[in-house]
Amino acid sequence: MNAQDAPADAVSGDAANGEALFNQHCAACHKLDSKLIGPALGGVAERLQDEQGLGVDWLRKWIKNNEELRASGDEYANQVFEEYNEVVMLPFEQLSDQEIDDIIYFTSNPPAPKEEKKAAAPATSATDNSLPLGALLIGFAVLASLLVWILFRVNTLVNLTKQEGGALETEQAESFAETFEKYKNVAYAGMGLITLLVLYGAWQFMIGIGVDKGYQPEQPIYFSHKIHAGEQGIDCQYCHSSAKYGKVSGIPSTNVCMNCHYQIQEYTGDYIEEGKSAEFYTEEIQKIYASAGFDPSNLTYSGEEDPIEWVRIHNMPDFVYFNHAQHVVAGGEAIKSAKGVEQVCFACHGQVDEMDEVKMANDFTMGWCIECHRETKVDMENEYNKEYYAQLHEKLKKQYGSEAEITVDAIGGLECGKCHY
Ligand code: HEC
Ligand code: HEC
Ligand code: HEC
Ligand code: HEC
Ligand code: HEC
Ligand code: HEC
Numbered sequence: 001m002n003a004q005d006a007p008a009d010a011v012s013g014d015a016a017n018g019e020a021l022f023n024q025h026c027a028a029c030h031k032l033d034s035k036l037i038g039p040a041l042g043g044v045a046e047r048l049q050d051e052q053g054l055g056v057d058w059l060r061k062w063i064k065n066n067e068e069l070r071a072s073g074d075e076y077a078n079q080v081f082e083e084y085n086e087v088v089m090l091p092f093e094q095l096s097d098q099e100i101d102d103i104i105y106f107t108s109n110p111p112a113p114k115e116e117k118k119a120a121a122p123a124t125s126a127t128d129n130s131l132p133l134g135a136l137l138i139g140f141a142v143l144a145s146l147l148v149w150i151l152f153r154v155n156t157l158v159n160l161t162k163q164e165g166g167a168l169e170t171e172q173a174e175s176f177a178e179t180f181e182k183y184k185n186v187a188y189a190g191m192g193l194i195t196l197l198v199l200y201g202a203w204q205f206m207i208g209i210g211v212d213k214g215y216q217p218e219q220p221i222y223f224s225h226k227i228h229a230g231e232q233g234i235d236c237q238y239c240h241s242s243a244k245y246g247k248v249s250g251i252p253s254t255n256v257c258m259n260c261h262y263q264i265q266e267y268t269g270d271y272i273e274e275g276k277s278a279e280f281y282t283e284e285i286q287k288i289y290a291s292a293g294f295d296p297s298n299l300t301y302s303g304e305e306d307p308i309e310w311v312r313i314h315n316m317p318d319f320v321y322f323n324h325a326q327h328v329v330a331g332g333e334a335i336k337s338a339k340g341v342e343q344v345c346f347a348c349h350g351q352v353d354e355m356d357e358v359k360m361a362n363d364f365t366m367g368w369c370i371e372c373h374r375e376t377k378v379d380m381e382n383e384y385n386k387e388y389y390a391q392l393h394e395k396l397k398k399q400y401g402s403e404a405e406i407t408v409d410a411i412g413g414l415e416c417g418k419c420h421y
Contacts, residue, residue, distance in 0.1 A: 006056045007049060011104050018106025021099055025092060028232040028260065032110055036263055039080070041107045052076050056104065063100050065091040087259060090235055130265060147190055153183065216359035217311040222284045223357075224273070230353040231271050236345050243324045243345075251310050254292045261288050263298045273356050313358055314349075319420055322369075331408075334379040338372075347372075366419075373413035377405050 022030075022041075032042035048054040054076060061069050062077060067087050069077045092100070228234050239256055241251040267281035289296050293304040316322055329336060332344045339347040346352065350361025362368055379385060380393050396406055412418050 011045060011056050011101050011108070013098070013102035013105030015102070015106045015109050015111055017099070018102035018104070020110065021095070021103050022106055024233040025095070025251070026103065026235055027091065028228075030108060037087060038084060040065055042110065044107050045104055046108060059104055060097065060100050063092055063103070064095070068090055090238060134246055136299075139317050145185060152177075188378065212360050213363040214359055215313055216357055217313065218309050219311055219357065221287045222276075222280070224281075225352050225358055226354055226356050227269060227271060227281075229267060236343065236352070243328045246325055247321075247323045249324050254288060254305070254308055258292050258294065261285060262294075262299070313360060314364065316364070321419055321421060330382065330384040331376070333382065334376050336374075338376040370409075370414060373408035376408050378408055378411055380406060 026041070029037035030039070031039045032040060034040050045056060045059060048059065056070075058074075066077060066081075068091075095103075157358070166318075229236060237243055239252040241252075245247040252321075264305075265282075265285060267278045267285065269281075270279075271318055272278060272281075286296075287306075288294075291306050291308045293306070294300070295301040295302065327348075328344050335344050335347045338344075341347050348362060352358060385393075392411060393406075396410060397404075400406065400410070407413075
């Protein structure tokens with residue numbers, strides 16, 4: 001053991017804050033008393049000290065960035081990584097030293113379990129926000145049946161008169177004329193209304209082309225971002241791992257789900273969306289196994305896979321070029337500060353970590369892209385831009401003065417060819 005490395009009992013911290021942080025960042029993969037995706041963490045500081053002769057500094061380094069620690073050739077770090085089938089634990093560089101100590105302190109000094117149990121959420125059905133469309137359809141149906149009924153009436157009357165040899169008796173003629181007059185107006189009114197409705201629908205459709213804000217299709221598995229990214233604090237890029245590297249963010253394959261759901265076979269979380277239940281969530285988890293060809297009772301794979309067919313929500317037309325890496329890596333800091341969001345993804349996709357189901361948070365039109373390019377200052381100091389825009393930057397400085405704020409439009413963000421093939 002390193003001589004300066006402090007012993008386990010040298011850590012002091014705030015157990016309550018440690019618990020909150022643990023639940024937010026670690027509970028997806030660790031429990032205190034048993035193995036989950038990673039080892040049990042109850043009393044981990046003492047255990048590592050007794051069994052491995054490792055002090056608290058090792059733990060701090062591991063939690064901060066285990067990849068770096070492994071890369072430095074640390075023996076135990078590599079050993080435990082192999083022991084856990086090289087499942088990668090996320091780095092937690094965003095946590096401060098004190099926060100990490102709070103977590104460690106909590107794992108050694110967990111507060112006594114509380115008795116409270118949350119009442120199950122009432123099983124009311126979710127509020128239906130498709131009312132306008134539903135109301136339109138019902139109105140339409142009522143009008144249509146009215147019309148059919150009128151036609152039917154008129155037809156019967158006409159038939160009746162024909163049957164009687166074309167000679168209308170005065171009384172009948174009167175009543176027919178009356179009836180016809182009476183219903184004719186209703187019929188005209190009905191037809192007028194229908195025409196209006198059709199025109200309104202067509203107009204809505206036309207202004208709505210390409211604008212899908214709010215689009216939220218039903219998915220083959222009820223996958224909750226609020227539970228994964230919000231409650232469990234799993235990093236967006238753990239699942240959408242190509243956002244950093246290229247054009248698309250990608251949807252995770254079933255293998256990624258199995259990293260965790262190999263073990264997590266049922267839902268035991270506190271958060272339950274209105275109208276859902278723990279049993280419902282557990283059933284949804286079982287659908288992953290059907291897709292992966294996995295038998296959770298004996299943890300074996302049959303080899304018969306059936307990929308989950310997620311319904312795509314965001315989809316630009318083919319003639320548009322949009323690149324995630326450009327916005328997440330090069331533009332990331334600039335966008336975060338311009339929009340005041342914690343994670344760059346939220347600037348365009350909204351607060352996904354609070355959505356039970358993802359829906360389109362913006363209209364994703366050309367105007368929307370351009371508006372942001374006009375407003376957002378380019379971060380000329382980051383690695384990427386320093387390299388790519390070195391020459392341009394000099395030119396821009398001459399053109400606008402060295403103190404001027406350079407927004408995306410100045411580096412070509414309004415040029416047709418940049419966004420269109
Ligand atoms: C995505 C899953 C995941 C998350 C989230 C995660 N870990 Fe881990 N952790 C692991 C895995 C898996 C291992 C086993 C080593 C390996 O495979 O890298 C591990 C190992 C560890 C170890 C070494 C334990 C030992 O017995 O050697 C510690 C300490 C640890 N994690 C702490 C944390 C803390 C603290 C957090 C939250 C801030 C956290 N982990 C979040 C997956 C995770
Ligand atoms: C545990 C894995 C996981 C994590 C973590 C995760 N996602 Fe997802 N994401 C998915 C899956 C699976 C889908 C496809 C199903 C759906 O649309 O809900 C998806 C869909 C999406 C979509 C819609 C894609 C489309 O079809 O257009 C967006 C946007 C998105 N995620 C953003 C995020 C953001 C932002 C975060 C972080 C706050 C995040 N995701 C965290 C798994 C994950
Ligand atoms: C990093 C770990 C991790 C990954 C990866 C992961 N999950 Fe989960 N998942 C969890 C945890 C933790 C819970 C909550 C369990 C609890 O609280 O009892 C959960 C809950 C669920 C639930 C029930 C709640 C809900 O969202 O409806 C479903 C369904 C689910 N996961 C599907 C998936 C699918 C599909 C994937 C792959 C696209 C996936 N998960 C990837 C950790 C993970
Ligand atoms: C500048 C706005 C912007 C930012 C920032 C952004 N996205 Fe996107 N995202 C888009 C657009 C536009 C699309 C549609 C792309 C297409 O259809 O080609 C999209 C599509 C997606 C999709 C669907 C699959 C795909 O790649 O086409 C996922 C998943 C996604 N984004 C996740 C993320 C995550 C996670 C982050 C943060 C790391 C993020 N996005 C940041 C604008 C953004
Ligand atoms: C939230 C703000 C924001 C939105 C919305 C946005 N962008 Fe950008 N975009 C940026 C920033 C910031 C940069 C500069 C990145 C850098 O520093 O290189 C950029 C750069 C670009 C570039 C490179 C420009 C060049 O000169 O090389 C293209 C292409 C681009 N965006 C396309 C799009 C498209 C297409 C959309 C809409 C689907 C879009 N962007 C929406 C902020 C945004
Ligand atoms: C910052 C990126 C960006 C720039 C710059 C840009 N466009 Fe677009 N453009 C888009 C996006 C995104 C769409 C798709 C909008 C949709 O699907 O709603 C689009 C759609 C279009 C359309 C199809 C009609 C429509 O509105 O849906 C035309 C035509 C078009 N652009 C022409 C141009 C021309 C001409 C220029 C140069 C003056 C230009 N665009 C510059 C992003 C851009």
